[in-house]
Amino acid sequence: MEASATRSGVVQPPREGVNVTAALEDQPLVPYETQRVSYWYFMAALALFVLQLLVGLWLAGGYSFTYPQWVTDALPWGNTRAMHTNLLVLWMLLAFMGGTYYLIPEETEREIYSVKLAYLQLLAFLAVGVTAIIGFAFGWSQGTPILEIPRLLDVFVVIGALIFLFNVGMTVLRGRKTAIGGMLLGGLVFLALLYLFGMPFYENLTIDWFYWWWVVHLWVEGAWELVTAAILAFVLLKVTGVPRRRIEKYLYIEAGLFMFTGIAGTGHHYYWIGAPDLWLWVGGVFSALEVLPIIAMVIDTFLHERDAGRPIQNRVVWTFAVGTAVGHLIGAGVWGFAHTLPQVNYWTHGSQVTASHGHMAFFGAYALLNFTMFWYAIPRLRGIVHYKPGPAFWGFWLMSVAVLGMGLAFGVAGVIQTYVERVLGQGFMVAQQNMQLWFRVVLFLGVFVLAGALVSFWHLFRGEREPGPAEPVG
Ligand code: HEM
Ligand code: HEM
Ligand SMILES: [Fe+2]
Numbered sequence: 001m002e003a004s005a006t007r008s009g010v011v012q013p014p015r016e017g018v019n020v021t022a023a024l025e026d027q028p029l030v031p032y033e034t035q036r037v038s039y040w041y042f043m044a045a046l047a048l049f050v051l052q053l054l055v056g057l058w059l060a061g062g063y064s065f066t067y068p069q070w071v072t073d074a075l076p077w078g079n080t081r082a083m084h085t086n087l088l089v090l091w092m093l094l095a096f097m098g099g100t101y102y103l104i105p106e107e108t109e110r111e112i113y114s115v116k117l118a119y120l121q122l123l124a125f126l127a128v129g130v131t132a133i134i135g136f137a138f139g140w141s142q143g144t145p146i147l148e149i150p151r152l153l154d155v156f157v158v159i160g161a162l163i164f165l166f167n168v169g170m171t172v173l174r175g176r177k178t179a180i181g182g183m184l185l186g187g188l189v190f191l192a193l194l195y196l197f198g199m200p201f202y203e204n205l206t207i208d209w210f211y212w213w214w215v216v217h218l219w220v221e222g223a224w225e226l227v228t229a230a231i232l233a234f235v236l237l238k239v240t241g242v243p244r245r246r247i248e249k250y251l252y253i254e255a256g257l258f259m260f261t262g263i264a265g266t267g268h269h270y271y272w273i274g275a276p277d278l279w280l281w282v283g284g285v286f287s288a289l290e291v292l293p294i295i296a297m298v299i300d301t302f303l304h305e306r307d308a309g310r311p312i313q314n315r316v317v318w319t320f321a322v323g324t325a326v327g328h329l330i331g332a333g334v335w336g337f338a339h340t341l342p343q344v345n346y347w348t349h350g351s352q353v354t355a356s357h358g359h360m361a362f363f364g365a366y367a368l369l370n371f372t373m374f375w376y377a378i379p380r381l382r383g384i385v386h387y388k389p390g391p392a393f394w395g396f397w398l399m400s401v402a403v404l405g406m407g408l409a410f411g412v413a414g415v416i417q418t419y420v421e422r423v424l425g426q427g428f429m430v431a432q433q434n435m436q437l438w439f440r441v442v443l444f445l446g447v448f449v450l451a452g453a454l455v456s457f458w459h460l461f462r463g464e465r466e467p468g469p470a471e472p473v474g
Contacts, residue, residue, distance in 0.1 A: 032112075034118075042374050044094050090125070103230075127156070128149070206274035221266075232372065267282035268283035317375045
């Protein structure tokens with residue numbers, strides 16, 4: 001289905017010979033017209049993700065080979081790294097926003113407060129994003145990693161975020177109240193508030209890093225976890241017959257746990273920046289539990305479906321959902337824990353071990369979570385309940401295995417780096433020489449990540465209807 005047709009809001013009738021259950025024939029695939037705004041958020045997110053991968057390959061190329069000096073002068077490595085990480089943040093925020101616009105009408109049982117504002121906000125974010133990415137190429141940057149966007153542009157980010165929160169808030173306030181809607185809104189408000197702490201520059205660098213982590217850590221291990229839990233709960237509820245109350249229980253556990261693990265866990269970044277010693281043990285103890293509610297939610301849904309004797313219908317969405325639970329556990333839980341104790345972090349801090357964890361955690365926890373939502377929503381926006389899996393499975397496995405391999409290769413490079421630089425006390429470049437082989441492995445596997453992404457996204461927009469019964473709930 002072409003994009004214009006999607007926008008026109010026409011839901012295609014089931015094709016001939018397709019056995020759709022009575023429940024679904026009564027109900028349109030996309031019950032609220034305003035949910036369709038999410039489609040454009042998803043498209044923007046996917047395009048930016050592909051761009052992020054291309055820049056990632058360029059970065060890995062820079063570690064693997066020596067680029068001619070004029071190339072490095074024209075496009076310094078630090079600038080391209082800023083592009084890679086900021087594209088990551090931008091596409092993920094757009095994906096979360098798209099996911100929110102998709103699910104909030106169904107949760108609140110009403111249309112989005114203002115579609116115009118939703119489009120305006122998308123344009124604002126895209127304009128800021130594109131300006132920032134081009135600006136990085138010319139060194140226009142605030143300097144703080146991952147949040148390099150200059151302050152002038154931050155103002156527009158804040159305006160965009162306020163429009164978004166207002167729009168979602170008004171919809172939630174006027175509609176049905178559910179735990180999913182409440183947790184999503186709470187997580188989004190927290191997410192936006194935290195951004196403010198990263199905006200000023202504090203002359204005392206200890207203070208500057210202290211608040212930088214409020215954004216970086218409290219986003220990925222706090223606010224984003226809440227948003228993720230809400231989005232995953234929504235999708236699981238839709239693609240299986242698990243009762244709402246059984247799923248929502250995990251949202252409450254998540255909200256309670258994150259107070260301890262997410263907030264106190266910030267301490268694992270305060271070991272070496274000049275903060276009080278207290279953080280050494282607070283950081284070490286608290287951070288490991290936070291991934292549990294997400295895993296438990298997926299396992300419990302599986303058990304429920306098995307006990308009900310109901311095979312999973314939407315196998316693609318289910319694969320991505322299980323993938324995100326496992327990826328979350330490995331990337332954030334295991335890889336995070338591996339360097340969270342001060343005794344270990346003392347050696348590995350800021351090395352490629354950190355990059356190893358960064359890739360596996362972001363991909364496992366948040367890229368796959370967003371893909372779960374895309375694979376639920378985009379087929380529906382195209383008028384199809386679920387696709388024949390085919391290329392989506394290939395894409396999923398290609399991407400996931402390649403990212404896992406990339407994470408391991410970064411990890412080996414990091415262990416070599418730690419040993420050469422910190423145990424043997426050799427210089428940075430001596431370590432780099434010994435690590436180069438592993439960066440080439442990263443580069444090689446990165447090509448497969450890109451291939452997996454292209455295959456699965458192609459299928460996302462071209463997939464065909466799978467005959468058979470639809471989900472038990474619409
Ligand atoms: C989905 C959740 C997570 C994501 C996306 C994530 C991502 C990241 C990223 C990108 C960094 C690097 C920041 C930088 O210095 O540039 C980082 C650092 C770190 N993360 Fe995570 N993380 C997650 C969860 C966790 C968990 C659960 C733990 C502990 C169990 C953990 C422990 C750490 C530690 C100790 C560091 C600092 C590494 C260093 O000293 O260089 N992370 N994380
Ligand atoms: C084509 C695949 C990719 C390649 C070749 C690649 C390569 C790289 C390289 C070389 C760096 C710089 C590491 C350093 O600072 O020394 C980097 C940083 C980073 N990349 Fe990627 N990347 C890829 C895909 C991804 C994906 C899919 C994600 C997340 C979903 C991601 C998230 C990050 C993050 C968070 C950092 C900063 C890590 C840190 O703070 O230590 N990258 N990437
Ligand atoms: Fe953290």
